[in-house]
Amino acid sequence: MSAPSQVPGSVEEADAADTAVTATEGRGDAANRSLRQIAWQRLRRDKVAMVSGVVVVLLILAALLAPLLTKWFGHPPTQFNQDLIDPSRRIPYLDPENPELGVDRWGGISSDHLLGVEPTTGRDLFSRILYGAQISLLVAFLATLVCVAIGTALGIIAGYMGGWVDTIISRAMDIFLAFPLVLFAIALVGVIPEGVMGLTGNGLRIGVIVFIIGFFNWPYIARIVRGQTLALREREFVEAAKSLGAGNGHILVKEILPNLVTPIIVYSTLLIPTNILFEAALSFLGVGINPPTPSWGKMLSEAVPFYQQAPYFIIFPGMAIFITVLAFNLFGDGLRDAFDPRTSD
Amino acid sequence: MIPGAPPPPTAMLNYILRRLGAGLLLLTVVTAVTFWIFYVLPRWAGVTPQGMAAMYVGKAPTPEALEATVERLGLDQPVAVQFVEFIRSILFGQEFTFGRETVECAAPCLGYSFTTNSPVLPQILDRLPVTMSLGLGAAVIWVVGGVSVGVLSAVKKGSIFDRLAMGTALIGVSLPIYFTGLLALSFLVHQWGLFPVSRYVPLTEDPVGWYQVMLLPWITLAFLHAAQYARQTRAGMLETLNEDYIRTARAKGLSERKVIFKHALRPTLTPIVTILGLDIGMVLGGAILTEKVFSLNGVGAYAIDSIVSKDLPVVLGVTLLGAVFIVVCNLIVDLLYPVVDPRVRLAK
Numbered sequence: 244m245s246a247p248s249q250v251p252g253s254v255e256e257a258d259a260a261d262t263a264v265t266a267t268e269g270r271g272d273a274a275n276r277s278l279r280q281i282a283w284q285r286l287r288r289d290k291v292a293m294v295s296g297v298v299v300v301l302l303i304l305a306a307l308l309a310p311l312l313t314k315w316f317g318h319p320p321t322q323f324n325q326d327l328i329d330p331s332r333r334i335p336y337l338d339p340e341n342p343e344l345g346v347d348r349w350g351g352i353s354s355d356h357l358l359g360v361e362p363t364t365g366r367d368l369f370s371r372i373l374y375g376a377q378i379s380l381l382v383a384f385l386a387t388l389v390c391v392a393i394g395t396a397l398g399i400i401a402g403y404m405g406g407w408v409d410t411i412i413s414r415a416m417d418i419f420l421a422f423p424l425v426l427f428a429i430a431l432v433g434v435i436p437e438g439v440m441g442l443t444g445n446g447l448r449i450g451v452i453v454f455i456i457g458f459f460n461w462p463y464i465a466r467i468v469r470g471q472t473l474a475l476r477e478r479e480f481v482e483a484a485k486s487l488g489a490g491n492g493h494i495l496v497k498e499i500l501p502n503l504v505t506p507i508i509v510y511s512t513l514l515i516p517t518n519i520l521f522e523a524a525l526s527f528l529g530v531g532i533n534p535p536t537p538s539w540g541k542m543l544s545e546a547v548p549f550y551q552q553a554p555y556f557i558i559f560p561g562m563a564i565f566i567t568v569l570a571f572n573l574f575g576d577g578l579r580d581a582f583d584p585r586t587s588d
Numbered sequence: 589m590i591p592g593a594p595p596p597p598t599a600m601l602n603y604i605l606r607r608l609g610a611g612l613l614l615l616t617v618v619t620a621v622t623f624w625i626f627y628v629l630p631r632w633a634g635v636t637p638q639g640m641a642a643m644y645v646g647k648a649p650t651p652e653a654l655e656a657t658v659e660r661l662g663l664d665q666p667v668a669v670q671f672v673e674f675i676r677s678i679l680f681g682q683e684f685t686f687g688r689e690t691v692e693c694a695a696p697c698l699g700y701s702f703t704t705n706s707p708v709l710p711q712i713l714d715r716l717p718v719t720m721s722l723g724l725g726a727a728v729i730w731v732v733g734g735v736s737v738g739v740l741s742a743v744k745k746g747s748i749f750d751r752l753a754m755g756t757a758l759i760g761v762s763l764p765i766y767f768t769g770l771l772a773l774s775f776l777v778h779q780w781g782l783f784p785v786s787r788y789v790p791l792t793e794d795p796v797g798w799y800q801v802m803l804l805p806w807i808t809l810a811f812l813h814a815a816q817y818a819r820q821t822r823a824g825m826l827e828t829l830n831e832d833y834i835r836t837a838r839a840k841g842l843s844e845r846k847v848i849f850k851h852a853l854r855p856t857l858t859p860i861v862t863i864l865g866l867d868i869g870m871v872l873g874g875a876i877l878t879e880k881v882f883s884l885n886g887v888g889a890y891a892i893d894s895i896v897s898k899d900l901p902v903v904l905g906v907t908l909l910g911a912v913f914i915v916v917c918n919l920i921v922d923l924l925y926p927v928v929d930p931r932v933r934l935a936k
Contacts, residue, residue, distance in 0.1 A: 418617050421866065421918060423873045423910035426891060430625055430903050433895050434643060439633040520764055524877055527766045528892050543766055547881075550774040557774060561767035569762040576758075 279505070282581040292577020298570040306376040313370035320370040321535045324360055334362045334553045358559050361542075362549045368556075371537035372563050378538045379567065382452055383518040387511050389457025394464025395507060399495055401465070402472025413469070416462035425524065428455045432530040445536050452525060456518055467510050468503055475499050509582055513575035516568040523564050539564045600926065607922040611915050618911035623674050626904050628667055637663040643900050645702035660684060678908075698908050699901035708905035712887055718788055719886035722809065722878060723871035725802055729810035730817060731864060735857075737814070738821025743848060745826065753818060760815025769808045769881035776804065788884055805882045809875060813867060817860060824856035858929045865921030866914065873910020 276284075286292055305312065313320065329335070353359075358368040401412035431451050437443050442450045475481065476499065484498050525531030526540030534541060542560035549556050630640060641657040658664050662673055676682075681695035693700045693707040701708050737757075741750040776782045783804045789797040828834065829852050837847045876888030883889075887906055894902035 418614055421614060421869075421914050422618060422621065423870060423907060423914060425876055426873060426903070426907045426910050427622075427625060429876075429891060429895055430622075430907055431629070433898075433900050433903055434626055434630045434635075435633050436630065436635050436639065516762065523764060524766065527764075528876060528880060530892070530895060540766070543770065546770065550770050551778045554771075554774045554779075557767070557770045561764075561771070564767060565759075565763055568764075569759065572758065572762050 278582065282505075282578075285581040286577060289577045289581065291573055292581070295570040295573035295577065298566065299574050302376060302567055302570065303380060305373055306380050309370070309373040309377055312373055313367070316369065318355075318367040318370055320366060320374045320537050323364050323366060334549060335360050359555060361545070362553050362556055368559055371542065372539070372559060374537040375539045375542065375560065375563065376567070378449075378532055378536060379519050379522060379564075382449055382522040382532075383515045385449070385453045386456035386460075386518045386521075387514050389453055390461045390464050390514060391507060391511055393457060393461035395468050395500075395503065397461065398465035398468025399472050399499060399503070402469040403476050403491070403495055403499065405473075409469075412465070416465055419459050419462050422459055424455065424459055424521075425528075427459065428452065428521075428525055429528070429530050431455060432525075445532055448530075448532055452522055452531060456521060460514070460517075463514060464507065464510060467506055471503055471506055472499055475502055505582055509575065509578045512571060512578055516571040516575070519564065519568055519571070603926065604923060607919060611919040611922070614918070615912065615915045618915065619675070619678070619908065620671070622904065622907050622911060623671055625907075626900070627670055627674070631667075643898070698905035701899050701901045703897060703899040708902050709909075711902070712890065712905055712909055715885055715887050715890050716872075717790060718884050719872060719875060719879070719888065721788075721791060721798065721802055722805055722875055722884060722886060723868060726806045726809035726813070726875075726878075727864070727868055727871070729806055730813040731860075733810060734814035734817025735821050735860065738818040739825055739848065739853060741818065741822045742825030742829065750822075754822070757815040757818045760811055761819075763812070765808060765812050765877045766881050768811065769805075769878065772804055772808055773881070805878055805884060808881075809871075809878045817863070820860060820863065821856055824859060825852055828852045828855050855929065858925070861921055861924060861928055865917045869914035869917035870910075872913040872917070873906070 286296075318324070358372065360367055361371070397412050397415075401409045428451070431454070432448070435447065435451055437447060439447065440450070481494060481498055484494050489498070522531055523538070523540030523543075526538040527544045529541075529544065531540055532538035534545075539560045543557060543564075546553070546556040546560070627640075630643070635643070637658045638651070638654050640663045641654050641661060644661060645657050662670055665673070677693070677697045679695060681697045682693045682700070684691050684693070684700060691700070691705070696709065697707060698712070699708045700706070701711070704711070737753050741753045744750050772783075777785055784800055786797065786801050788801050791798045825848075834847060834852055837851045838844075842851075873887065875886065876892055878884070879886040879889040880892065887909070891903050891906040894900070894906075
């Protein structure tokens, strides 16, 4: 690869990927532990990674159990509670029983509404943030899945075949990373009609976001996979399979792919927060998830007119995004360090 | 070739030509993809030529008018013909006839808005100063801030400063700009009054006012990027500081300052310059989120507003221009490369 065409982080990541492969052997038989066991031990000692891992699990659980949690602690996310709102200023009363006490800058937090209620509509913020987690994680996971599928397929082919195939795919990676992604997403929302492939409304919007991320962000995964494959294809077991008459398909799928599972999982974890931010950004701009379905980004854009009188309405959805993204980032960093053979025990 | 020997001038020329070729290729591909998104994908998704016409000109009063638009825009032509037309319009301009009136969209015609009845490029260029002020100003802050924090962190690895800086950087990359921006507006501007509430004024009219308005958007946008630059710089510096030639430089008695700034920092800057090219290119194509949050009427805000008003040609124009910026910035970086890192010239 010529230096000028490098893209952020590629050198470092490719290096880490290369060494990760070669180090699997040496260390493993010396201590009689597999790389996965070593990594798990390291991960357990990494407090930051463990805590963020727990947060990630809790977030996923919260998203999955959103219907139950809102039943116990909140109200349906689309239920209007306009009796809690001062109709003239459109923000919640301090005490709905005594409207003369005025309005609450902190959004009417009570045991009934744990995070208060939205301005104007009075919808329960707690349940909207929970349901927002559903959308956010759903989009991020689906998009990451598409990236991984395309990235793995192309990366493994580029790394294994080499030659002009590799040149074309590597060039394509550079080109795809140079696209103005947000603009493309905005454009797609503008040109794709309702009802494509039976998708309408938010189903369609989710489809568009997943498509745009999957279709344009696969190079991040492809780079890692390509680097790993380059190292793997020189290994003895590949040689052995070849000499036994195995075809390319068999070698790629049965011999090389299983060795790529770990790095793919590690880098997928680091791709998820990027995708969460992307969905939230599009929703904030009004080209992502549409109301009344709750989405963190959309909530923040609805908070814009109230940023003076009701800052809580910025803080809660914003913190939801921040905590989720930070947890995934920290956990992903921890995973990467744990599997990185250059980290010493 | 002997390493270290000055490269023959032909090598340099070769390099420049190769990079120019690569830039041109990138531009062609991005243009083709943009065309595909706007003209081919909708057709695959089942939009009729009439439907496409309606998307580009807004709902026409009669089916006949719509049919006329289809004809005028050539939307019923085969994709290949449309693509050639599309490219020709960009290169040589285009004319549209409305009854007896003919309007011209001069080259480079990035599209014609039927909502405002004017070519889109001049309108986009009108808003470019805002976006440029935002992007370039923020870039200065994030490069200087990010790189110096990264260098300090690497030099004082493990110190309290390093930990704090890297912690902050990690938080920085996890904070979306529409959150920090809104928080800044809510607290720094409205509650504490640290920054003035004012509208954008051009640099040429009122430099002080311009600076005051732009400062908060700059800091907000820069914070996000600075985090990434600090992390990258620190990682690069730590790697270079372990190199043999650094030991040599120290052994021959160079001052630590010289070792760090002259010998260690330079190779670290190579990947930084690459990212910078991409980032500035992206930002010039519209720092959409920042512009929206701070109500700056820039290119990005124009694109998103045009989606709301269903003025699709504007979105197409901004997308194309954004792609051009990315390609041009990449090209500039490629050409700067041999200056930053002389080894590049020797590469094949």
